Amino acid sequence: MSMSFFRIGVDVGGTNTDAAILDVTAADSPGRGVLASHKAPTTVDITSGIEAAIRAVLTKSGVNQRRVLSVTVGTTHFINALVEADARRLDRVAVVRLCGPFTRQIPPFSDFPVGLRRILDGGAYYLDGGFEIDGREILPLNPTQIQSVTRDIVASGVSSVALVGVFSPLDHQGLQEETCRKLMLQETPGLRIVCSRDIGPTGLLERENATILNASILRTGAQVTGGFKRAMVRLSLSCPLYLSQNDGTLIDADTAARFPIKTFASGPTNSLTGAAFLAGIDRKTQNDAAVVDSDEEDSAVPQVLVVDIGGTTTDVCALLPSGFPRQAPGFVEVGGVRTAFSMPEVVSIGLGGGSKVKLCDQLSDGVMVGPESVGHRIQEEARVFGGSTVTATDIMVALGKAQLGDVEIVRDIPQATVARAHQKIKQSLEGVIERMRVSSAPVHVLLVGGGSLLVAENLRGVDKCIRPIHEGAANAVGAAIAKVSGEVDSIEIPAGRDEKTIVDAARQSAIEAAVAKGARRDDAKIAEITKTPLQYVDNGAMRIQVRAVGSLAIPESLPSRSMESLVVDGKADREQEEEDEPGGEVGLPDAQEPTVRPCLNIDLDSYYPDVRGGVWYVSEADLEMISTGCGILGTGGGGPTHHEFLKSLHALRTSRPGKLRIISPKVLRDNDIVSFGSWYGSPSVINERIAGGNEIIEGIEAVNKIRGNKSFNALLLDEVGGGNGLSIFPPAVHFDVPVVDGDSMGRAYPTMYHSTFSVYGHSLAPCVLSDARGNISVVMKTDTPARLERILRTTAIELGLGCAVCAKPLAGSVIKEYAVPNTISQAWFLGKAVHLARRKKTSHVDAIFAEAAGTLLYDGKIVDVQRYIEGGYTMGTVIIAPADDGEVDSSPGRSRFGASAPPRDRRRMRIPFQNEYLYAALSADGSEAGQEVVCTVPDLISILGQDGEPIGSQDLRYGLQVDVIALPAHPLWKSAAGLKVGGPEGFGLSMPFVGVSESFTESRSVIDVFNVG
Incomplete structure (x- = not known):
């Protein structure tokens, strides 16, 4: 007769605390091994409710407690502390970035709600360190610098630290963050330090935010897990204690105390995995x-x-x-x-x-x-x-x-x-x-x-x-059956190896990581593999993400763990948990304080921008509306707008009033000098190795010095589409010059030569690339615009695939003739329309077309996305199928489109992209065979989500409900010269230009509409 072993699962909800006990040797039985379950009221201290629920299932099942292999708890206690912004359970956090000269343009806490930031902000420190995407060090660590900063943190009264290194998730050995952590602890052993590479993937701001949140609840994490351990002692359970993670796997209690953020979403996950197990899925x-x-x-x-x-x-x-x-x-x-x-x-x-x-x-x-x-x-x-x-x-x-x-x-x-x-x-x-x-x-x-x-x-x-059995105990069962995971996340350069060899090695590494955490080797399997080719590199580099999972191993003998191993601070029989520290308030923001969503604080119906004497003085709400509009004009490319919005918001808030201003191109004098500056490189780098803030500024200074310009009069956007539509605002504040309402594309395009100035014979050279380290590269002259692009791209790879590009300044007369006018105004009107429609729950498509002539090409659901890298560009195709009646929310005020609704076409839409969307075509199955092309570049094809937010080509995924709209391009793109570069021919497509039926109408000017004197 086989020996039975048991696992206990607990899920702490807002109302009830559920517990279940399973016989793991009977998991294949009809009852799936569930011996007993119990619901107990969730208590204020949490621990007593957990203890009551576990005691109940032990009593009901009558099992030998020495054969209980583990207890796993899922709890919402940690996330509640943050959602409630409860200062009694949160600590201030100092943020230490290992970044060298980078990342300063978006300081830590930039997009935190004001109330939470007021509680958590313990200062920011920028140190030498960090990596490039290809593994090169930005700078080595500086021990003296680290020791000095540690003393400053301690002197400020802060004891929790978020340590964030640029591209640290790709630092395979964790050398920099871990070395810095050890040096800080040598200086001050009592610090609570969280390394970002242990928290999340690349994407510095989002990973840093998660690291800050984790560091802020370390004290609470220690108290809560300590309470769980004391409950185990009182229950005479000497088995290991685990907490369930967001992804359905588990971590031991000591690790959970170090990384409480990893348990935030364990409740829903427990219910899902438990239900699947009970149903035998x-x-x-x-x-x-x-x-x-x-x-x-x-x-x-x-x-x-x-x-x-x-x-x-x-x-x-x-x-x-x-x-x-x-x-x-x-x-x-x-x-x-x-x-x-x-x-x-x-x-x-x-x-x-x-x-x-x-x-x-x-x-x-x-x-x-x-x-x-x-x-x-x-x-x-x-x-x-x-x-x-x-x-x-x-x-x-x-x-x-x-x-x-x-x-x-x-x-x-x-x-x-x-x-x-x-x-x-x-x-x-x-x-x-x-x-x-x-x-x-x-x-x-x-x-x-x-x-x-x-x-x-x-x-x-x-x-x-x-419908599964034991449905009411699904969440607790999910906790009890949680598995162990091992992860690998690395950038791999083939260097002669084939892809299968690289992936197989990553798979094995992930399995070994899971086994090292306690998984059964014979049960460890690969759960997920993601392969992502990197943009703008010619060495075949790709990011490999692999996750392996396996059931906890059953020991060969009964656990011999002593009860003393669960004693916390020598207080095993303490009946009450530590009380939250007195004082402190819930951090609700004051109505007058700034937020990262300024439009929420204004009446959009009555809002007027500040336009005086022909000058538009940009506000925080203006920036948010422009950001949304730039996303629509990005036509799938140009990069996400959120980071550039934060940079512009920071520049606006830290400058004197009136420095960020916009003028009409009509007021330029013919001999005025207008400069350019934008970002150039891979979004994968730009979103991790955030700019230092000096790149565009130094590039503009360099190109003007080369041209012999001692000063210049204004700045103009290269492209209004995507994140680059806001990139010129911080330099404008720095130089205290206005931004011209217009750009050189009227949308986003993938190359520098997709510029109206280049199309009509104005060379972009001399052209400068610059980075935060002070590297400046100049291309003085090229024989063709295409060669300029190739030289710039080669240099950008050496600079780490993230830099500024600044083309030759041009005269005001050229700007007035060849720039696409009023495009910042167009972005503002489009953004306001979407925000207003979202607030009123009306059609965002109708709202957009009230501001810009356009056509709704399609509405439906994404059913396929294919991507690959070619020539450094992200290429691919998205297929959209018609939405079924049951998928469309038709309740009053919730329609995504009203008067704009087209006749329902049951064919599928196919949209190829090269960063930006190239054309839209209809066919029976979404293939090229027999397709009817309904719109091509240079007209603007944008894909919008259900809330009207634009979806970039990097964010396309199966299942998204979308609207496809098209806007006519500016007439500058409709000439023979314009179509040769910006039309189908310019992208190697053997098809004629197909435009939307609406004729182009120039956008209204915010300055003309709202000028008061």
Whole structure:
């Protein structure tokens, strides 16, 4: 007879603390080894509730406690401290950047909510150090500098430090951050120091933010995990204690105390993985495919979606074949702070068992279900329980699809209303399920939650619907079965090796990392592989990210761990946890204080920009509106706007009033000198090795010195599209010169020679590249504009793929003739339109077309994205399929488009891109065969998300609901010379130019519209 071993899982929710105990040797039994479960009220101190729940399952199961192998706890305590901005549980944090001359243009805490920043900001320090993307050191560490800064931090009264090195996640040995940490601890042993490479991937600002948040709750983390250990002692459990992480894997309690941020989203993940385990999904799919590769798909393996229907919302998450939830792409906001760490990707809709059912004449079917809900008061307010509110639950009871409450009470609901409401519920569920599909493979739905009675029949697009056993204990079971993970994240240069050799080595390294953390070697499998080619490099470099997972190994003998190993500070029998320190307030921002979302603080309907005497004095709200508009004009390229918005916001706030100003090109004198400056390189570098702030400034100074210009009169954007649409604002503040309302592209384009000045015969040379270290490279003259681009690109690689480019200054007469005018104004009007539509919940597409002539080309869902690197550019194609009726939110005021809605075309749209979107075509299957091209460059093709926010080509992914719009390009691009460079021919496409039907109308000028004197 085999010996049984047990694991205990605990999930601490806002209302209840759930516990479950499993026999791990009986996981293949019909009951999946669940011996007992229990719900206890969540207590203020958390620990006593956990203790009560564990004691209950031990009593119910009657197991031998010496055979309990582990206890795993999932808790929301840490994230609550941040969301509530509770100063009693948070500490000030000093940020130490290992960056050399870089990153100063966006200081730490730049995009923190004001109240939270007031609590946490413990100062910023910039030290020598950091790496280039190819592994070269920016600068070696300076021990004397580190010791001096450490003394300054201690003298300021701060004891928590976020240590952030440029490209530290790619520092395989962790040499710089770890060495710096050791030097700081030698100087002051009591410091709490968090290294950013232990927290998140590349993307400096988001990783740094997460590191700051982690450092701020280290004291609370130690207190909470210490309390858990004391509860273990009181329960006479000597087994290891773990906490569950956001990605469904686990870490030991001591590690969790060092990295509490990794447990923030463990609650939802526990529910998802627990439900999948209870339904036996792991046995049905894990053996078929263990890898989800970014460019490989096995359509034979069913995709599993967990649909959790509660009283108010329905949450849907896709499970990977590994059994773990698909992780959200990009950044995640925690307490209003952009961070970069793993969180499950969950889509929620306002539909649950308590959703209110209302008649609504504005809808074609006359019925609205949700998003309003009676919530936890369903047993008092729903009709079947004697209340007066018709809910989704009442509809299901009236249909005879659910047996609860008093069916007689709901018989008076008109049958037509019942039928339409039921259809609306069904369509909403089918729509959200369709949104979360990741391929054309069959869909299996795992149905959980108290509102799951809303599903009483087959759902369109769903092959199988599964309701698991022990559903109420799914979250605790998820904690109990959590696995161990090992990760590898590296930049690899082939150097003669083939890709398979490189990937196989990374796979093995990830497995070894998991085994080292306690995973069973025979169970350790690869859960995820992502391969990302790097832009603008010619050595084939790629980023490899691999994650391996495995079950905790069962020891060959019973644990011999002593109870003393769980004693914390010699206080094993202490009955109460440490109290939060007295004093301190919840950090709510004052209404008058600045925020990183200025538009939220103004009445957009009545807002007027400050324009006096023909000069536009830019405000913080103006910057935010311009940022959104630049994204639309980016046509998929130009880079994200968020960092450039923060740089401009910082420049505005730290300068005297009136220094950031815009003038019309009409007021330029013919002999005025106008300079240029923008960013050049790879977004992967620019978003990690953030600018020092001197690059564009020194480039402008250098090119003017070469030209013999002792001064200049104004600055002009190279491109208004994307992040470069704001890049000139900080230099304008520095030089105290105005920015001309216009640019040389009217959009974003991938090369320097995609400039109207270059097109019409004005050389961009001499042209300067400059970086934060003071390196300046000059191209004095080239025989062709294309050769200038190639020389610049070669130099940019040497400079680390992130630098400033400053072309030859031009005379005012040239600017007035060949610049695209009023494009900053256009960005402002577009941005304001989107923000206003978002606030009023009206059509953002109609709002855009009220400001700029354009066409809605398509609306639908992204069903395929292909990317590759060619000639240093990110190339690829996105395929968009028509949205189904159930996927479109048609509630009043929520339509993404109104009058702009085109006839529904059931063909698919194909959009190739070279950084920017090149053309849009329709065909039956999204292929080139038989395609009808409906728009090409130079007209502007933009893809917008459901909130009107533009989606860059780097952010395209399967499942996004999008609108594709097109705006006509400026006439400067419609000449033979313009089309040769900026049209299809300029991108090697053998097709004629196809423009949108609307004729170009020059954007209104903010200066002309709002000038008061």
